Structure formats: C-alpha cells, structure tokens
Amino acid sequence: MLALLLAGALIQPAVGAAAGWTGETGPARGAGYFLGDRTPALLLRCAGGGRLAVVVAGGSGLPRDGDYTVVIAVDDTAFVGVARPGSADGGDAALVRTAAFETFAPLIAALKSGAVAEVSTPRGRYRLPLRGSGKALAALDGGCGA
Numbered sequence: 001m002l003a004l005l006l007a008g009a010l011i012q013p014a015v016g017a018a019a020g021w022t023g024e025t026g027p028a029r030g031a032g033y034f035l036g037d038r039t040p041a042l043l044l045r046c047a048g049g050g051r052l053a054v055v056v057a058g059g060s061g062l063p064r065d066g067d068y069t070v071v072i073a074v075d076d077t078a079f080v081g082v083a084r085p086g087s088a089d090g091g092d093a094a095l096v097r098t099a100a101f102e103t104f105a106p107l108i109a110a111l112k113s114g115a116v117a118e119v120s121t122p123r124g125r126y127r128l129p130l131r132g133s134g135k136a137l138a139a140l141d142g143g144c145g146a
Contacts, residue, residue: 021132023139031136033128040094041128042072042119044104044137046144052101058121059085059095070095071120074110074130083121095121101144112137 019041023031030045032055043055056070062085070083083095111117112134118127 021130021136023136025139029139029142029144031133031139033133041126042117044108044140046101046140047098048144050101050144051098052104052140052144053096053098054081054083054104054107055087055094055096056083056119056121057094057126058119058123059083059087060093060123062095062122068095068122070097071118072107073118073120074107074114075116077110079107079110101140108137108140 019033019035021031021033028045030043032043032045033041034043035041039057040055041057043053045053045055047053054070054072056072058070059068062068064085067082067084070081072079072081081097081099083097085094086096087094111130114130114133116127117130118125
C-alpha cells in the first residue's frame with residue numbers, strides 16, 4: 001500500500017483502493033499517479049499555449065504567495081524546480097510548476113523508463129512506483145500544442 005508522508009501526517013488510500021498511473025488524451029491531456037481516492041500524487045497535464053503543469057501533493061497550509069523548491073528524483077537523477085501552491089482543481093493542496101512543455105521533456109522521459117520516483121516538497125517526501133508510467137505518459141507524446 002502506498003503511504004505518503006506529508007505535513008507530518010501519514011496519508012494512506014482506502015484499503016482495496018486502486019492507486020496507480022493513468023493517462024488521458026483529448027482536451028484534458030495529461031498523465032499522473034493517482035491515489036485510490038483520485039487524489040493526484042504526481043500529475044503532468046497540458047496547461048494551454050504549449051505549456052505543461054506539473055502538480056505534486058504537498059502544498060496544503062503553505063503561504064500562497066511563496067515559491068517552493070520541489071525535487072522529483074527518478075532513480076539516480078534529480079529534477080529540481082520552483083513551484084507555487086495550487087492544485088489540479090484550483091485549490092491550494094498541491095504545488096504546481098508550469099512551463100513550456102519542452103522544459104519537462106527530460107523528466108517525462110525519466111518517468112517513462114525509471115523504476116521509482118521520489119517527490120520532495122517542504123512538507124515531506126514520498127516515493128511512487130513507476131510501473132505503468134510509460135503507458136500513461138504516452139498520452140503526452142504529442143506535446144501540449146501551441
């Protein structure tokens with residue numbers, strides 16, 4: 001069972017809930033690792049104008065006007081970026097970094113071929129298995145358009 005350590009609390013999906021990687025094409029193009037209750041632990045989604053948003057759990061309770069360092073380490077490679085509180089649905093329970101799609105191409109490639117990712121935020125860190133990530137992230141193979 002996946003356990004996330006965030007804000008000093010242990011969060012676990014409901015017993016029997018299916019957590020894992022999913023991808024979506026069409027207007028809501030994106031892919032991510034979702035907990036059994038559909039909470040995104042790591043989400044990459046198109047944000048319009050050829051941009052991609054990377055959303056990670058761990059922004060709850062942080063001041064909204066701050067910039068926060070987020071590290072996504074895939075196997076032995078760390079991807080470091082600055083993110084702001086936000087979420088996939090407009091709230092502030094996550095940290096979001098939005099940039100040109102090409103900025104994230106190395107991260108996407110690593111997530112597709114890696115074994116495990118570790119996400120580190122000011123609220124803690126958690127590990128995600130990457131089994132199934134290649135298939136899910138194929139939803140982003142066409143980029144995010146212009």
